[in-house]
Amino acid sequence: MSYFLEQVLNGLSYGLVLSLIAAGFAIVFTSTGVLNFAHGSIVLFGAYLVAVLHPTIGFWPALLVGMAGAALVGVLINTLLVRHLADPNPGTAAILMLGVDIVLLTELTRRIGNKVLTLGAPWGADVVRFGDVSLPAGRVVAAGVTVVAFAGLWYLFSRTDLGVGMRAAAADGPTASLMGIRLSRTAATGWALAGVLAAVAGVFLTSFPAPGVAPTVALSAFAAIPAWVLGGFDSVPGAVVGGLLIGLTSALVTGYEGDLSPFLGTGFGEVAPYVVMIVVLLVRPSGLLGSKEAVRV
Amino acid sequence: MSELRASRLASRIGGLVLVLVALALPLVLSDFWLQAGLFVMATAIGAIGLTLLVGVAGQLSLGHAAFAAIGAYVYAWSTGESTTTVGGAGLPPVVGLLLAAAVSALIGAAFSPVAGRLRGIYLGLATLGLVFVVRHLLVNLDQWTGGFTGRNVAPFAIAGFSFSNKSPDFLAVAGVEFEGLHRLWYLFLVLALAAAWLAGNLRSGRTGRAWANVRDSETAAAAMGIGVARAKASVFVVSSAYAGVAGAMLALAYGRIAPDVFSLTASVDFLVMIVLGGLGSVGGAVVGALFVTALPLVLAEYSGSLPFLAAPGSGGLDPSTASRIVYGLAIIAVLLFLRGGLAGAARRLRHRASRTPAAPPAASTANPGTASPSTQDDGHPAEVTPSRSKETTR
Numbered sequence: 001m002s003y004f005l006e007q008v009l010n011g012l013s014y015g016l017v018l019s020l021i022a023a024g025f026a027i028v029f030t031s032t033g034v035l036n037f038a039h040g041s042i043v044l045f046g047a048y049l050v051a052v053l054h055p056t057i058g059f060w061p062a063l064l065v066g067m068a069g070a071a072l073v074g075v076l077i078n079t080l081l082v083r084h085l086a087d088p089n090p091g092t093a094a095i096l097m098l099g100v101d102i103v104l105l106t107e108l109t110r111r112i113g114n115k116v117l118t119l120g121a122p123w124g125a126d127v128v129r130f131g132d133v134s135l136p137a138g139r140v141v142a143a144g145v146t147v148v149a150f151a152g153l154w155y156l157f158s159r160t161d162l163g164v165g166m167r168a169a170a171a172d173g174p175t176a177s178l179m180g181i182r183l184s185r186t187a188a189t190g191w192a193l194a195g196v197l198a199a200v201a202g203v204f205l206t207s208f209p210a211p212g213v214a215p216t217v218a219l220s221a222f223a224a225i226p227a228w229v230l231g232g233f234d235s236v237p238g239a240v241v242g243g244l245l246i247g248l249t250s251a252l253v254t255g256y257e258g259d260l261s262p263f264l265g266t267g268f269g270e271v272a273p274y275v276v277m278i279v280v281l282l283v284r285p286s287g288l289l290g291s292k293e294a295v296r297v
Numbered sequence: 298m299s300e301l302r303a304s305r306l307a308s309r310i311g312g313l314v315l316v317l318v319a320l321a322l323p324l325v326l327s328d329f330w331l332q333a334g335l336f337v338m339a340t341a342i343g344a345i346g347l348t349l350l351v352g353v354a355g356q357l358s359l360g361h362a363a364f365a366a367i368g369a370y371v372y373a374w375s376t377g378e379s380t381t382t383v384g385g386a387g388l389p390p391v392v393g394l395l396l397a398a399a400v401s402a403l404i405g406a407a408f409s410p411v412a413g414r415l416r417g418i419y420l421g422l423a424t425l426g427l428v429f430v431v432r433h434l435l436v437n438l439d440q441w442t443g444g445f446t447g448r449n450v451a452p453f454a455i456a457g458f459s460f461s462n463k464s465p466d467f468l469a470v471a472g473v474e475f476e477g478l479h480r481l482w483y484l485f486l487v488l489a490l491a492a493a494w495l496a497g498n499l500r501s502g503r504t505g506r507a508w509a510n511v512r513d514s515e516t517a518a519a520a521m522g523i524g525v526a527r528a529k530a531s532v533f534v535v536s537s538a539y540a541g542v543a544g545a546m547l548a549l550a551y552g553r554i555a556p557d558v559f560s561l562t563a564s565v566d567f568l569v570m571i572v573l574g575g576l577g578s579v580g581g582a583v584v585g586a587l588f589v590t591a592l593p594l595v596l597a598e599y600s601g602s603l604p605f606l607a608a609p610g611s612g613g614l615d616p617s618t619a620s621r622i623v624y625g626l627a628i629i630a631v632l633l634f635l636r637g638g639l640a641g642a643a644r645r646l647r648h649r650a651s652r653t654p655a656a657p658p659a660a661s662t663a664n665p666g667t668a669s670p671s672t673q674d675d676g677h678p679a680e681v682t683p684s685r686s687k688e689t690t691r
Contacts, residue, residue, distance in 0.1 A: 011311065034419070035418045035422070037605075060613050081629060084396060084633050084634060085632055086632060086633060086635065086636040087637075088634055089631075091351070091355065091357055091418060091421075092418055092572075092632055094357060094418050094421060095357075095568060095628065095632065096628065096629060096632045096633075098565055098568065098569070098628065099569070099625045099626070099627075099628030099629045100625070100629065101623070101625075102565070102621055102625030102628070103625035103626060104631070105620055106618055106621040106622050106625065107622065109618075110614070119512050144661050153338065161522075225422060225425065225482070226426070229422050230598055231424075233419075265433060265434075265435065265437030265438075266436075266437065267436065267437075268433065270429065270433070271429050271430055271432075271433040274425070274426030274429045274430060275426065276425055277422075277423070277426050277432060278411065278426045278427075278430075281411060281415065281419075281422075281423050282410060282411055282414075285414050285415055285419065
């Protein structure tokens, strides 16, 4: 029983980290209509900045720089590239982001090389025990931070002029623009927010039990795509639900791999999120909490 | 009208010259270039299939490599002999090639409940899952696929004539010995030409127009009597069949296949090819395949003589890193500056050349809004030239 509980807690805390990334996908998509395939690289970039800077300036300042750096990369991608597409539509924007991802990821991979960079996080490889259930300390911190982050997002989107403006811009850009909302500002805010969330998620994805900052992190950030799609393309609460669902699924499938492998094969944990995604899309093409009007194609 | 006929004649002659050159190339090329050419022709067929799906019908797919993998493994399994480690059906290679196309198409059809209902980037995300699922199956069904390390591929043969170094052991044309690579070159050339011809006809025929109509507006397409879900499913099936053939050809060119050949990167590479070449253009897909497939091979071959490249693993800019950065930047540049990719740019050039002597465009870029009152569906002023990047008729 405690093994089961441990897997569930593991899955939920991992799912919360995924939902940070998934929320980044959702925010960029609602604010600019872009399917951001470079998001995984931005996650890696944030974690890379922290890993490189923490020996000289300490972990917390490095984390701030990482968040700012990832936000800046997002804003630059939007202002320098996305807004200058020769043929702006969701399809070409998605392919543009694949190009950006190739460049960013190749350059980061070259810089990191075969090394695995350490993060210098204060929680290190500590383990927290609740009775006979143990959980990595990084995951516990991650769960707390994620809850705070989503509370902040809720406050932003429902109680501040900027956040309400972003929602208005997502619902109907031209009308929002006529009402005096600056679309360039809401778009930049969306990309910056996604970048900040990506850097935070990157730190948690690379802390214990993960070995450290390595190029494969960008690929594990890919696992947030099913979470985002599951929840609904335009829904931040959907990202949380999707993240938890995917985290739980992959933790349980991996945790009980010995029992499942005769009929599912080894390594099904990596595939399970995508299988769940395809099944949900079959039943609900716009995700669990996505709104139908959000179809922007 | 006569101008149109002249330009069509010119492109026919150009195509004929290219085919003649391609026929003569094995007489002069070294083995390295022959091998590179085989990869280019194989991936070009996959790219042509994808450009029908993405360019003509407007559906994004990130699962193209999954269908290529299915084609490759179906060919390898059906033509391979059964051994102690991996199974095989020992069928004739021609049957194997047809099966590769058929099974890929069938699995594409099995995906049609998803492919027919989702559109655009949503389909792209759903197909992303296919790559991972197929890879998982390839690694785990090792009695058919050879598992993680892969399996060997039997050489192609028709009526006792083998497309390998044996049977006949010695064959020479104009003093050049024709080995497996030379023989495969002609097989691939025939397949590539047939694929391009078929795709061109599909695109400009009734089916292709229906696909393009679905891309531009599903509502309008439905109002015209086109079954939207059926059209989307059918283009997905056709593009899967193309991918299956491309996969079988890649298997023949490699001689041995493993799951890693058909990763997500391979799917992205197919997309890059058609974007560089110009979405919806068959010729563009071939040029894109040439660029994406040949660039890393060429950079690796000549890395010794290129001063800015370092040896792999030394931490400097090694050939594969350099080629990835180059084509990442190429995608960005094409999408920002070259509407319609290389094919679109070529079309505009041709158009300008044929128009300048008769009547120079009165109002050029200075005020496009008044020069051409027609606007495009996304609200942007149309270009002065009437050709559009995604047009289906010429």
